[in-house]
Structure formats: structure tokens, C-alpha cells
Amino acid sequence: MDKFDYRVMESAEYSKETVPSIVHLNERNYLTFEGTGKFDLTDSNFKETVxxxxxxxxxxxxxxxxxxxxxxxxxxxPYPLNSYxxxxxxxxxxxKQPNFTIPELLPVAKELVKNKYPQEVLDQIKFTRQEEGYEVQSANKGPLNxxxxVWDTLRNFVDQHQLTVTDDGHREVYLTNLLTVNPADWEILVRQPISHDVTSSGLEIITN
Structure with a gap:
């Protein structure tokens, strides 16, 4: 069987277009790390966790x-890193992790890198399964500030279609590797959560 590549098979969900679209993030597996602070790759602890x-x-x-x-x-x-x-x-x-993966794989993966990262960092990374609902998205080139x-693009789309943003937070999906790609060439998909009543709006919703 051919290799599954989300960049091809799920290209709409991981769009590089600035034209906004709507995705439904149904229940799926994730690796997760919860922290406090800001996005700062000059911070050695944050960079190490990434x-x-x-x-x-x-x-x-x-x-x-x-x-x-x-x-x-x-x-x-492997799916791209994202953050909320x-x-x-x-x-x-x-x-995100494929649906066939199971939590028991994470300890095996941690064993492979146990000499590279502090144990306290590895201990905070979990295998979870969750559903996040509906989000509106648009792509951004370069560092996000x-x-x-992209903020005006998303705001105008939400207002035009009378959508309801349900949280002041936002998601960033890093379509390029943050650690190996020059920041000027980063491709970041920015998402904001919206209410489920978008399903009655008549707008196309991307679901995988």
C-alpha cells in the first residue's frame, strides 16, 4: 500500500491558501504538551520541547x-506540529497521530530519545484523544505577529458570513518545520474556533 501523506490526502485541511476555509476537527489522536508562556524559539526550554x-x-x-x-x-x-x-x-x-496508533507506542518512542531530553519534559508529553470542533482557517507566510x-482576513470572513467565534484563543499549524526552515519561509495555518451552527450556514466544511 502506498505511503499515506496528509499533504496530499488531506490537502484541504492543511491548506496553504490565504482564502479562508472551514474545517471540522473530529475526534482524533494527539501528542500533547501543556505549558505557559509565549512562542519563543530563542527560549531554550521552549525550543527543546518543540x-x-x-x-x-x-x-x-x-x-x-x-x-x-x-x-x-x-x-x-508524520503530521505537522500545531499549537493552541x-x-x-x-x-x-x-x-495529530493516525487513528490506528495507540497510547502504548508513546513510552516506546520516549525510550528512543531518553538521552536527548530531560525526563521532566518527556513526562509532560501525553497521548490523548479529543475532538475540537469547527475552526475557520487561513494561511500566513513567515513569523506570525x-x-x-491573516487576522483581518479571518475577521472579515467571520463577519461576512455572520459566524460566531467561540474563544479568544487561536491555533497555529506549522506546515513547515520550525527548527529546520528559515523563519521567513515558515508557512503557518492560523485557525480560530467557531460555533457548530456553521453547519447551517451553507458554507463548505472540510472533514477528514
Whole structure:
């Protein structure tokens, strides 16, 4: 069977277009890390945690490929890192995992990198399953800040279609690797949560 590549098979959900679209984030598996602070890759602790998230996502893929605990396995491209930022300074780093993965793979992945990261960082990274609902999204090129045009793009779309934003926070999906790509070339998909009544709006909703 061919390798599953979300960039091809789920290209609408991980759109690089600035034209807004709506996604339904149904129940799915994630690696998660909860913290407080701000997005700052010059902060060694934050950068270390971001690196650990990438490495553990790769480690789960490796563990899944040889695990006898899974009902089935399909080779896949690991999903991108994303984060959700609340206005109170708390955040969650997340990496979606294929539905066939199981929590038992995470300890195996942690064992692979135990000499690279502090144990307290690894202990805070969990395997969870959750549903996040509906979000409106638009792409941003380069580092994201309060003056980025993507905010106006999203606001105008929400107002035009009389949608309801349900949280002051937002999600950032890093379509390029934060640690290996020059910041000027980052592609960040910005999302804001909206209420479920979008289903009666007549707008197209992307679901995978």
C-alpha cells in the first residue's frame, strides 16, 4: 500500500491558501504538551520541547511500524506540529497521530530519545484523544505577529458570513518545520474556533 501523506490526502485541511476555509476537527489522536508562556524559539526550554514533539512523533511512527499491538499499520508522513494559544498565556503543543496508533507506542518512542531530553519534559508529553470542533482557517507566510494580515482576513470572513467565534484563543499549524526552515519561509495555518451552527450556514466544511 502506498505511503499515506496528509499533504496530499488531506490537502484541504492543511491548506496553504490565504482564502479562508472551514474545517471540522473530529475526534482524533494527539501528542500533547501543556505549558505557559509565549512562542519563543530563542527560549531554550521552549525550543527543546518543540524538538521533543517532533522527535516523538517520528518515534511513534517507528514504533508503530514494528508493533505487534496494532490491528494494522500503514506507512505515513508524520503530521505537522500545531499549537493552541489562550489569552491567559497558557498553550498546548499538539501533533495529530493516525487513528490506528495507540497510547502504548508513546513510552516506546520516549525510550528512543531518553538521552536527548530531560525526563521532566518527556513526562509532560501525553497521548490523548479529543475532538475540537469547527475552526475557520487561513494561511500566513513567515513569523506570525499581531500585525499579520491573516487576522483581518479571518475577521472579515467571520463577519461576512455572520459566524460566531467561540474563544479568544487561536491555533497555529506549522506546515513547515520550525527548527529546520528559515523563519521567513515558515508557512503557518492560523485557525480560530467557531460555533457548530456553521453547519447551517451553507458554507463548505472540510472533514477528514
Amino acid at each position: 524538538s521533543a514533539m517532533y522527535d516523538l512523533a517520528a518515534g511513534i511512527k517507528q514504533a508503530a511500524s514494528t508493533s505487534k499491538q496494532l490491528d494494522w499499520f500503514r506507512n505515513y508522513e 494559544w489562550h489569552t491567559d498565556g497558557s498553550y498546548m503543543l499538539m501533533v 499581531k500585525d499579520s494580515s
